[in-house]
Amino acid sequence: MMRLAKRDALTETSGIAGILPGFAAFGSHARGWRRWLAAFAAGAVGALAMPPFGFLPALVLSLAPAIWLLDGTVKEGPSRWAPLKTAALLGWFWGFGTFVAGLWWLGAAFLVEADQFAWAMPFGVLGLPALLAFFPAFGFALARLLWLPDARRILAFALGLTISEILRGHLFTGFPWNSPGMALGQNLWLMQAASLVGLYGLTFLSLCMGAAPAVLLTGRTIRARWMAPALAAMMLLGMASFGFWRVPSEASATVPEVRLRIMQPNLPQDAKFNPRNRDAIMRRYLSLSARPTRDGTAPTHLIWPESAFPFLLHRDPASLAQIGALLEPGSVLITGAARMDEPLPGEAAGKFYNSIQVIDDRGTILGSYDKVHLVPFGEYVPKVLDALIRAVGLRQFVHIPGGFEPAEKRMTLAIPGLPPVAATICYEAIFSGEVLGDGPRPDLILNVTNDAWFGDTPGPYQHFAQARLRAVEEGLPLVRAANTGISAVVDPFGRVVERIPLSVEGIADSSLPVAEPATVYHRWGRFPLTATLLICFMALIVRRGHRRSFP
16 A cells, blocks of 8 residues: 555656646547647647757657657547547647648748639648648557557657658658658757668657657656656767767868859749740849859859759750850859750650750750659649649649659769769759669769749758758768759768858859768668667567557
8 A cells, every 4th residue: 555655646746747737637638629739739839840940849849748649549439449540630630730830831832823823822731731641640540559558658659650751751752841850850960860870760769759758747657757768868969979970070071173153043933934034034144153253263063053944945055155155164054954855756745854954165965864753733743633633723833834754763963073963853852862863872962943932931941951961861962052042062961061041142152072981871771770660660569469458
């Protein structure tokens, strides 16, 4: 009796009714609309951990309530499967809150041509988050299936959501935007772990560390309350220490005789694709690019952003001649541009590609890279939905008849004077482990993009942070040209060498950092993470096998 009374007193003073009274109790006992609202709010708070805010404690404020809400499903309903159904609903509301708060800026794209697309804005701002929320719904259900009544439920939660994040990054063309790993992937020291485990490894670590403090309010003993948070703190300290050790104190070495110039025109999207502005746009590009350098040394490589022209550059000899006249002898221009193949017999027009083209000082196109991973509804309409979409008068955002065609596979781009280049266009840079082409490892990641669709919102900051993390994962420098920003040169450790802020017209002159040796993540890929997840899954399954009933 004395032992039981002591345990009850300990729970009363340091558990649910302790330091933060009622928080865990509300989560585990909430029912009806209060439960779903709490899940939505917890998910929404997590958006503050993402760029550009980077408020890391928001990860705890989002994930700990998710644990308590899942605790409340232990005796849910008359069916043995009722807890799984409730967990899936909790995951859906949590995910809906996460994606609405983290992706609301997508609505800005519908206002670029408001007369055509404004009516569809709710489908982008609410519809896409509603669909994406089915992934954390699956993750919550899987976590609940492996649930244990102690700190090991943190592991089950991290396992379930990590698997759902991997699925979100690959199914239906994939959309791994704002994966929980980005909470750690924007801090210079913490992001270095991506060189070992990549984005999804960071996601697993983020979920473990962010959810661990939940047991502070539910543990029955001092050890039960503090073991998981202490391990999480040690993991965070270990990551920071590894990052401090990995990032050198001196600047990265640079590639000899390479002088980069990135041009950021800061053109509004409604003007950028208007053919009537073609001459004014070209004059702007040429005048910005011709500005004198700080040291009087001409650039060897000039870089312009994605879809730079409201016309087909390769079919415009006058514009190619202007570019040739701009360039110094031996220098080249690397620019985004739409490209069209010659039509095949019986076709009225050829296929269009979103491309990067390399042009020399004679105005000759030396080579091209065609985008592989297109943006659904932005650059093309999925064929299975084409008839339905057009029936309601909708089309893809880009003014290309029939949309762009994807290239068959990713290829390394050869550019005179540069090491082999892993070219990426727009959001191709957000896909962890997929930015390099076939063949030998390149020495540079090039990303050209146009984020003008989204204005001065969190979207461009999030896009840049994800591209920057690719540099750390692969141990390669990143050179990025964006129409409205953020344009930058980033070294293989994620350090920003040069940067043009968002919504600023300007140029950035920089040397090119030398690539680092292949990272552990490049050599091993996701094998270490897969092995870790499998071991955790088997350990939880075996432990649950000792239980006689489904909780």
